[in-house]
Amino acid sequence: MRTQVAIIGAGPAGLLLGQLLHNAGISNVIIERRxxxxxxxxxxxxxxxxxxxxxxxxxxxxxxxDAEGMVHHGVQIAFRxxxxxxxxxxxxxxxxxxxxxxxxxxxxxxxxxxxxGALSLYNIPDVSIxxxxxxxxxxxxxxxxxxQVLECDYIAGCDGFHGxxxxxxxxxxxxxxxxxxxxxxxxxxxxTPPVSPELIYGAHxxxxxxxxxxxxxxxxxxxxxxxxxxxxxxSDDRFWTxxxxxxxxxxxxxxxxxxxxxxxxxxxxSFVVEPMQYGRLFLLGDAAHIVPPTGAKGLNxxxxxxxxxYRILVKVYHEGRTELLxxxxxxxxxxxWKAERFSWWMTSMLHRLSANPFDHRVQLAELDYFTSxxxxxxxxxxxxxxxxxxxxx
Ligand code: RFL
Ligand code: PHB
Numbered sequence: 001m002r003t004q005v006a007i008i009g010a011g012p013a014g015l016l017l018g019q020l021l022h023n024a025g026i027s028n029v030i031i032e033r034r035x036x037x038x039x040x041x042x043x044x045x046x047x048x049x050x051x052x053x054x055x056x057x058x059x060x061x062x063x064x065x066d067a068e069g070m071v072h073h074g075v076q077i078a079f080r081x082x083x084x085x086x087x088x089x090x091x092x093x094x095x096x097x098x099x100x101x102x103x104x105x106x107x108x109x110x111x112x113x114x115x116x117g118a119l120s121l122y123n124i125p126d127v128s129i130x131x132x133x134x135x136x137x138x139x140x141x142x143x144x145x146x147x148q149v150l151e152c153d154y155i156a157g158c159d160g161f162h163g164x165x166x167x168x169x170x171x172x173x174x175x176x177x178x179x180x181x182x183x184x185x186x187x188x189x190x191x192t193p194p195v196s197p198e199l200i201y202g203a204h205x206x207x208x209x210x211x212x213x214x215x216x217x218x219x220x221x222x223x224x225x226x227x228x229x230x231x232x233x234x235s236d237d238r239f240w241t242x243x244x245x246x247x248x249x250x251x252x253x254x255x256x257x258x259x260x261x262x263x264x265x266x267x268x269x270s271f272v273v274e275p276m277q278y279g280r281l282f283l284l285g286d287a288a289h290i291v292p293p294t295g296a297k298g299l300n301x302x303x304x305x306x307x308x309x310y311r312i313l314v315k316v317y318h319e320g321r322t323e324l325l326x327x328x329x330x331x332x333x334x335x336x337w338k339a340e341r342f343s344w345w346m347t348s349m350l351h352r353l354s355a356n357p358f359d360h361r362v363q364l365a366e367l368d369y370f371t372s373x374x375x376x377x378x379x380x381x382x383x384x385x386x387x388x389x390x391x392x393x
Pocket of ligand 2: 199
């Protein structure tokens with residue numbers, strides 16, 4: 001087997017890269033460890049930056065998103081019984097975000113790939129990476145009991161945090177930065193109308209909460225919980241009672257509760273690997289970096305990596321600009337570190353980081369400053385809607 005770009009992982013990064021390359025006449029094959037249904041069963045991100053939305057449009061997969069996704073001009077931040085409205089458009093040059101679930105993005109990308117007739121191989125548990133230091137790298141794996149070699153020009157490692165790709169970069173070259181938080185997010189999805197038309201990020205002495213949504217009939221709520229918590233110990237009743245206790249009274253009194261249709265605990269982590277390229281291997285998305293979800297940046301960073309690598313590969317294949325390949329890692333990391341900073345900052349401003357009342361008062365002062373001063377609102381809004389992409393050259 002031979003293709004131009006071999007992609008490991010059929011999450012949003014792999015599928016979006018594959019679709020854009022296919023549209024540009026660059027052949028690619030996606031190798032995924034799990035089944036398509038399993039990939040679609042993971043409930044994750046909900047907020048898309050404008051850059052991500054544009055890239056999905058450019059890939060030709062935006063029809064359902066443009067019809068069903070919800071454009072949000074603002075978000076709310078709650079603390080101490082107050083609710084502050086952050087007018088994103090006003091403080092970030094007219095920009096907005098789109099509320100449209102990662103599951104739906106993935107579904108649209110899978111459908112477009114199937115319609116295009118591009119090859120995806122699912123349920124491949126044993127892919128391995130070879131010869132990335134040479135000009136003929138390859139992937140090897142077992143398909144229907146037979147050993148396969150997929151030869152290619154480049155390998156895109158889009159296999160998430162638990163994937164194999166980044167380990168193919170020699171340990172003496174690879175540098176990993178990590179911060180693990182002592183809490184996680186307990187998330188619930190329910191067929192109930194959202195409590196507010198805008199997302200609410202809330203700081204409370206009992207812990208952080210987030211009110212989000214997937215549609216006007218489907219809500220997504222999160223609670224900060226100690227990382228030692230077990231999801232089995234959280235009945236729906238316990239979840240709703242705890243959520244209500246952290247909300248300002250005016251919000252709690254309008255919360256509509258119902259049976260959960262998904263409930264899970266996600267750990268919070270900040271992580272970056274450098275460099276994001278080694279020889280013919282490129283890392284994208286969660287394979288190279290993780291952010292705590294407080295800034296809604298994970299999926300958007302995956303899209304931003306795809307934006308850079310896609311534009312570089314088009315110039316490589318169509319204009320012979322192979323020198324651009326060496327720019328990928330620095331270009332991607334520049335934006336990633338700024339999003340890492342924002343996600344870490346939002347997390348520390350909104351979660352219960354310590355039991356020391358002094359720290360709590362400092363958090364309140366910070367929240368007040370960033371939700372009421374012109375410069376604070378601008379910093380918050382511009383980072384939340386997403387910093388601009390650079391030109392690849
Ligand atoms: P994914 O989605 O993890 O996909 C990687 C794919 O690679 C496959 N794989 C392999 N395939 C072949 N061989 C191997 N050896 C393989 N190892 C792994 C996996 O099965 C999988 O299908 O990574 P990708 O594509 O980089 O996408 C990243 C996003 O999924 C992630 O950053 C976001 O979900 C993070 N995130 C959020 N991001 C946002 O932009 N906005 C949000 O509002 C937001 N909310 C969230 C989130 C993540 C959350 N969790 C559960 C971690 C909320 C939560 C709760
Ligand atoms: C979500 O809807 O799942 C969501 C929204 C905003 C975040 C994180 C998750 O910051």
